[in-house]
Amino acid sequence: MWLxxxxxxxLICGTLNAxxxxxxxxxxxxxxxxxxxxxxxxNGYPSEEYDVTTQDGYxxxxxxxxxxxxxxxxxxxxxxxxLQHALFADNASWLENYANGSLGFLLADAGYDVWMGxxxxxxxxxxxxxxxxxxxxxxxxxxxxxxKYDLPAIVDLIVNKTGQEKLYxxxxxLGTTIGFVAFSTMPELAQRIKMNFALGPVVxxxxxxxxxxxxxxxxNSIIKGIFGTxxxxxxxxxxxxxxxxxxxxxxxxxxxxxxxxAGYDKKNMNMSRMDVYMSHAPTGSSMQxxxxxxxxxxxxxxxxxxxxxxxxxMHHYNQSRPPLYDLTAMKVPTAMWAGGHDVLVTxxxxxxxxxxxxxxQYFDLLPDWNHFDFIWGLDAPQRxxxxxxxxxxxxx
Numbered sequence: 001m002w003l004x005x006x007x008x009x010x011l012i013c014g015t016l017n018a019x020x021x022x023x024x025x026x027x028x029x030x031x032x033x034x035x036x037x038x039x040x041x042x043n044g045y046p047s048e049e050y051d052v053t054t055q056d057g058y059x060x061x062x063x064x065x066x067x068x069x070x071x072x073x074x075x076x077x078x079x080x081x082x083l084q085h086a087l088f089a090d091n092a093s094w095l096e097n098y099a100n101g102s103l104g105f106l107l108a109d110a111g112y113d114v115w116m117g118x119x120x121x122x123x124x125x126x127x128x129x130x131x132x133x134x135x136x137x138x139x140x141x142x143x144x145x146x147x148k149y150d151l152p153a154i155v156d157l158i159v160n161k162t163g164q165e166k167l168y169x170x171x172x173x174l175g176t177t178i179g180f181v182a183f184s185t186m187p188e189l190a191q192r193i194k195m196n197f198a199l200g201p202v203v204x205x206x207x208x209x210x211x212x213x214x215x216x217x218x219x220n221s222i223i224k225g226i227f228g229t230x231x232x233x234x235x236x237x238x239x240x241x242x243x244x245x246x247x248x249x250x251x252x253x254x255x256x257x258x259x260x261x262a263g264y265d266k267k268n269m270n271m272s273r274m275d276v277y278m279s280h281a282p283t284g285s286s287m288q289x290x291x292x293x294x295x296x297x298x299x300x301x302x303x304x305x306x307x308x309x310x311x312x313x314m315h316h317y318n319q320s321r322p323p324l325y326d327l328t329a330m331k332v333p334t335a336m337w338a339g340g341h342d343v344l345v346t347x348x349x350x351x352x353x354x355x356x357x358x359x360x361q362y363f364d365l366l367p368d369w370n371h372f373d374f375i376w377g378l379d380a381p382q383r384x385x386x387x388x389x390x391x392x393x394x395x396x
Contacts, residue, residue, distance in 0.1 A: 025246050026272065032242075032279045035124070036063050036092045036116070043099045044069045045108060052157045054149040058120045058141075059127035062154055063091055064161075068109035069099075078113040079396060080164045082154065086173030086200075086375075087293070088282035090124055091116035093172070093375050096276050101378065103170070103385050110389050113162060117154045119146050119178070121231060122283035139230040142292035142305045143174060147181035152189055159192070166194045168392055169332075172374050173345065174293075176201040184330040195361070195395045197388055198336040199374035200345045203327065204352040205296040210343035211260045216294045223294075224287060233284045245274040263341040263370030268377045277376060302327070327356040335362035335391055337384055339369030362391060 031039050040047035040063065048064040067078060083094050083104060094104035094116055108114045118125040120141060131138040158167060171179045176198040183190040215223070245254035254274060255266050292305045299306075304322040307313050313320055334357050338350040347365060354363060366373070366383060373380060 025243060026248060026275075028246065029273060029276050031096070031276045034092075036090070036095065039092060039095050040065055043095070043105060045099075045105065050157060050161070052153050053129065054120070054153040056145065056149050057129040057131065058125065058149065059129065060120060060150060060154065061118045061124035062157060063116045065104060065108040065114040067113070068105075068111070070109070077162060077164055078111055079392070080113045080115065080158055080162050080167035081107055081392070082158060082167055082169050083114070083116045084151070084169065084171040084175030084178055085116070085119065086175055087289070088122075088285060089172075090118050090122050090280060090283045092280040096280065097270065097273060097376060097378075101270075101381055103375070103380070103388075106381060106385050107389070112168075112392070113164075115154070115158050115167075117150070119285070120150055121285045121289070124283075126231075126284065133231065136230060139286040140288055141286055142289040143177050143181065144292070144304050147178045147185070151178055151182045152186065155189060155192055166192050168195050168197065168395075169193050170197040170199070170388065171201075172199045173371065174202055175199075177203065180327060180330065181325055183332045184325055184327050187331075190330065190332050193332045195391065196330075196332045196334040197391070198334060199384070200339060200342060200371050201336055201350060201353060202293075202296075202345055203302050203356075204300075204349040205293065205345075206300050206352070207346045207348040208297065208344050209346060210262065212344060213297075216297045220291060220294075223290070227287060227290075229287055231284050232287055232290055233282075242275055242278045245271075245278055258372065259370070261344070262372045263339060263343040265339075265341050265368055265370040265373055265377070268369070268373050268379060270376070270378055273376070327353070328358055330357070331359055333359050333361045333395060335388070336360065337363070337374065338365050339371060339373060340365055340367035341369060342371045344371040361395075362387075 031042060034042065037047045037049050045065050046067060048066060050062045052060050052062055054060065085091050085093050095102045099105040104114050104116060126133055128138055159165060169179050179196055180203055183193060183196060244250045251271055255271065259266060288305065295306055296302065302325045304317065306322045307316055310320040313322060317323055338347050340347055354360065369377065374384065
């Protein structure tokens with residue numbers, strides 16, 4: 001999307017004076033280009049930052065808001081909640097609206113000990129004990145490894161630091177996928193989760209209708225030819241695209257592209273915050289992760305990554321085909337939300353998943369919501385976040 005926005009910018013500015021045109025920018029928000037620790041402290045909250053090393057050697061950055069702006073309500077431990085971001089995002093996505101509209105801040109003010117991780121390969125978790133980011137082997141991962149290694153390492157860190165044996169899990173988009181894989185395959189980890197909250201859940205990926213779909217129709221060779229075989233960073237054109245979205249005239253173009261990407265619900269996004277959103281996303285991920293998501297789309301099955309041959313699959317799984325993930329094995333109490341205007345994770349796909357969730361405690365379809373409304377929607381605090389907090393209190 002960023003490349004298309006940049007091309008559009010160049011075409012427009014080819015007929016107009018570029019300097020004069022970009023002088024029409026709105027005043028930038030202070031949080032533009034801030035890291036998450038800076039965003040937390042800028043908003044007046046306590047901030048802690050940790051590194052955790054996974055079993056397979058990746059070094060992940062994890063952030064914590066131990067309590068709200070008014071201080072710790074009591075000397076005792078507070079209930080813990082962990083938030084897992086989406087594909088091409090980082091943990092700042094939970095904090096990019098104002099404090100009264102961002103889930104991370106609202107949870108802290110509601111009395112929760114808030115933890116937010118960064119998946120391997122994104123801007124803040126691009127380190128390894130022995131591997132360099134220039135090596136192919138560094139990028140040989142998908143959401144399989146994020147579920148198998150990243151999430152357990154982060155949960156262990158949280159348990160060790162807080163002394164709390166159980167916590168709540170909230171995921172958005174691919175963050176929900178990580179949770180579903182982990183909780184259905186690792187019973188010991190699942191026992192540590194009080195409740196699983198899935199926002200725009202990605203399991204079935206048969207019916208997407210956004211522009212992402214056309215990308216998945218391309219052969220792997222072309223996709224790799226465009227983005228390479230290692231990491232997918234999508235930084236090209238990010239700053240010009242940000243200029244378009246923050247321009248007093250061109251912001252409409254940005255709004256249209258966001259609708260093509262995630263679905264139509266323009267009135268529910270604070271366009272004055274677009275520069276904050278776009279300065280933090282997209283971050284990076286691996287080509288293997290992208291191809292794994294493509295496999296979900298093409299195969300219509302929720303399986304581990306297909307390494308491309310029976311021999312490779314035998315090496316990794318001791319079977320010729322990647323194993324299926326059985327969601328019926330997940331016993332964690334779960335609540336899910338879907339958007340009726342979500343073109344990335346459509347309700348048709350979510351409806352296929354619902355019967356597989358054996359311990360589904362709550363489901364809500366928001367008819368007018370798109371895929372980004374779960375983190376950026378102006379009415380998210382009233383329509384979703386308040387319900388999350390109410391459910392957390394009932395499952396304390």
